[in-house]
Each structure stands twice: as structure tokens, then as C-alpha cells.
Amino acid sequence: MTIDLEALYIDLHRHPELSFQETRTAGVVTQRLAELGLEFEEGIGRTGVVTVIRNPSSSAGESGEGPVVWLRADMDGLPVEERTGLAYASTARGVDPAGTDVPVMHACGHDMHVTCLLGALEKLVQTKDEWAGTVVAVFQPAEEYGAGAQAMIADGVMDRFPRPDIVLGQHLTPLPAGTIGVRSGTQMAASDGLTVMLYGRGGHGSRPHSTIDPVVMAAATVMRLQTIVSREVDPRDVAVVTVGSIHAGLKNNIIPAEAKLELSLRYPDDEARERVLEKVERVIRAEAAASGSEQEPVITTDHTLPPTINDIHATAQLTLAFDDAFGQGTVVDPGMFTGSEDVSWFAREAGVPLVYWFWGGVDPQAYAEASAAGTLERDIPTNHSPFFAPVLQPTIERGVDALVVAAREFLGDRRTA
Numbered sequence: 543m544t545i546d547l548e549a550l551y552i553d554l555h556r557h558p559e560l561s562f563q564e565t566r567t568a569g570v571v572t573q574r575l576a577e578l579g580l581e582f583e584e585g586i587g588r589t590g591v592v593t594v595i596r597n598p599s600s601s602a603g604e605s606g607e608g609p610v611v612w613l614r615a616d617m618d619g620l621p622v623e624e625r626t627g628l629a630y631a632s633t634a635r636g637v638d639p640a641g642t643d644v645p646v647m648h649a650c651g652h653d654m655h656v657t658c659l660l661g662a663l664e665k666l667v668q669t670k671d672e673w674a675g676t677v678v679a680v681f682q683p684a685e686e687y688g689a690g691a692q693a694m695i696a697d698g699v700m701d702r703f704p705r706p707d708i709v710l711g712q713h714l715t716p717l718p719a720g721t722i723g724v725r726s727g728t729q730m731a732a733s734d735g736l737t738v739m740l741y742g743r744g745g746h747g748s749r750p751h752s753t754i755d756p757v758v759m760a761a762a763t764v765m766r767l768q769t770i771v772s773r774e775v776d777p778r779d780v781a782v783v784t785v786g787s788i789h790a791g792l793k794n795n796i797i798p799a800e801a802k803l804e805l806s807l808r809y810p811d812d813e814a815r816e817r818v819l820e821k822v823e824r825v826i827r828a829e830a831a832a833s834g835s836e837q838e839p840v841i842t843t844d845h846t847l848p849p850t851i852n853d854i855h856a857t858a859q860l861t862l863a864f865d866d867a868f869g870q871g872t873v874v875d876p877g878m879f880t881g882s883e884d885v886s887w888f889a890r891e892a893g894v895p896l897v898y899w900f901w902g903g904v905d906p907q908a909y910a911e912a913s914a915a916g917t918l919e920r921d922i923p924t925n926h927s928p929f930f931a932p933v934l935q936p937t938i939e940r941g942v943d944a945l946v947v948a949a950r951e952f953l954g955d956r957r958t959a
Contacts, residue, residue, distance in 0.1 A: 564684075654932055
């Protein structure tokens, strides 16, 4: 059978699910895998799915597997209310870990990731007479929490399936559709997610002198944190300190007893991480002390993601393969992204190379017009925007073909065996 990839994408886009809740998405994946005649296991790392295509040749190694290539796609959506105006826009809602009802949208392209991996598997099944080796396709949950890869590893994914010789993956990004962005070395930043609890002394809003106001403490902390990158990090270095969430109080005439901040920190390497974390903690504790807090702040690390580092030799090899398949000028160096990913946990756990690339989903004419006008930041929605909406084609076709080209580059070639 031939999978209708556009219809599949639209269906996934209409029905996004939050991290570790991707049960419907996993069901769609397993249905398509069954239609391709592939065996699979589900429920790995709670909601993950893995399938294996074994296609050994007579010259395969002792294990009979031949080269083992892992292809990974993430599946989860985000708590974002879609505002694209598309006929197939999401109206889905979900319940987040705090128990709050939230809108849900595929605002980061994971629906496209799943679609293209399924399309690539179909092509690899159809061309088994041309390649040899083993393909392991990993449909991963909870990338947005930075927890899905490690959940699958903890659930034994490395032991239950052939271990990789290389890990490959791709991510949709606001480049012109048809374009591929990849670079050797650090492709994406390391990150930490922190929750900070600031403690004051609550009381009546009319008697602030009898309280220790955590709202003012939080406001001062947020502003002081902004000076870390602007005044304490070398301008030639990369670092991001973002306070993405602040919560305190329930009523205008009650000074609350505590305030909560949620931070996202980004850096290119472990050394920079240590420096920035030390400065962040110093600021938080100093502002609490300056406010007269009688209880030390509590700083909790919610997740830690390593930098996504592309293997130099494998990346050079794959870049040449992309150029050969799609034409010179298709591949660009997008620079280091300050976003973060958890895909590299698989490669790190196995001790093998990783190549992770981006591919574009923006209408090329719209991109060119915005670039010429100097309005890319304003007119081209980025990942996590409520307006994020890739064009269907050639985005799907290029995403499928990129995965196939990459897999075939590191698999054996049956035609020359």
C-alpha cells in the first residue's frame, strides 16, 4: 500500500497530544507500521514505539545485522493555542502535569517528523533489494519535556533492539521548504530547566510593612537575572537566561507567601553551563537575602539536556550525500541553534556518532520576500509560535527523502555487495 502522507500529516496536526500522553499518535503510528507489514513494540518509555527492519546480506557481520542505523522522530505537542487559521488547525485540549486544562498544538513540527519517518520506512521497505543492514525506527515521546529519550533508555530500548552504529534524526525549522541545514560539531545548545521557589511572609495588601513580599522579590530577581548574559558573559560567547513563567498570589489585596519562577538556560558546552548556573544561583539567593527572606530559595532542576553535537566525519559524509541527491546549494550551515534536544542521549548511551539536521517548511517565496524586506523575525513564524504552519509540499517530500538518503548512506549497498 501507499501511505497518503498529506492526509496522515493533517490528521496528526488536528490531534496533538502532550508529552507522555501520545497514545492516539502512537496508535496511528502502529497502524501504519502494521500496514507496511512491520513488527513493532509499543509502550516503550510509556508511550514510545519502536520498529525494526532487518535486511541482512550474505556479507553481514557475525550478528547478521549488518550496519545498524537508528532513525528517530519525536511525537509530542505543546500547550499552545493554535492561531494559524488552517482548515485543519488543532482545537485539542489536554491536561498538563499540574492538572491544568490547556490548549494543545503541534507548534514544533513533531507531526511532520512522524509523517516523514513513516514515509521513509515505506520507501525503505519498497527498496529492500537495494540496501542491506538494519533500520531501527524510534518514535519517541516527551521531547518537549526533555525526558522521552531517557525514559526509553531506562525502559531498555538499547537492550531490546539492535544497538545503533549511528543515530540519525531531523527537525523542521523556518527555512525555505526544500532546504537542509546541518553543521559539524555543536548543532544545538545544552539546556537546563529550573523551578525556583521564593519565600516571603504573606499578609494583607494594606499592610505591606508587616510582610516580606515575594512578588517584589520575584520581580527584582527576574530583572537581575537579565544582567547575567548582558554583563557577565563574554559577548563572543553564547548563553541564554529566560524566565518563561512567574506565578504568585491569588487576589489583589493579599500579599502571598511565595512566588514561583520557571527558568530556561542555554549554553554551548559544560564549562559554560557551570559558569551560568553559578551566576543564576548567586543572583537568586542574593535577591532573596536583599528582600529579607527568612527562608532560603529552593532551586530544582527539572531537566538537563546535553549539547547536540554532530559527528564531524559522519556529518561531512552525509552533507556530500545530500548535495548529490538534492543538488548543490540545498544544504546550508544554519549556525548553532540555542534550542535544545534530547536525541543525543541515544547516541551518547550507545557511544556512537550522531547526525541531526534541520529541514525547511516555509513557502520559499514568502521566505524570500521576508528576507528581502528584513522582516524574517516578524513575518516567518518560528517553532513554538501559535502561527507555526509548514507548507505541506515540498516539506513532506524533502523530509521523507532526507531520511532515506541518510539511512542509505550508512547502510550497506546490496547492489554492490
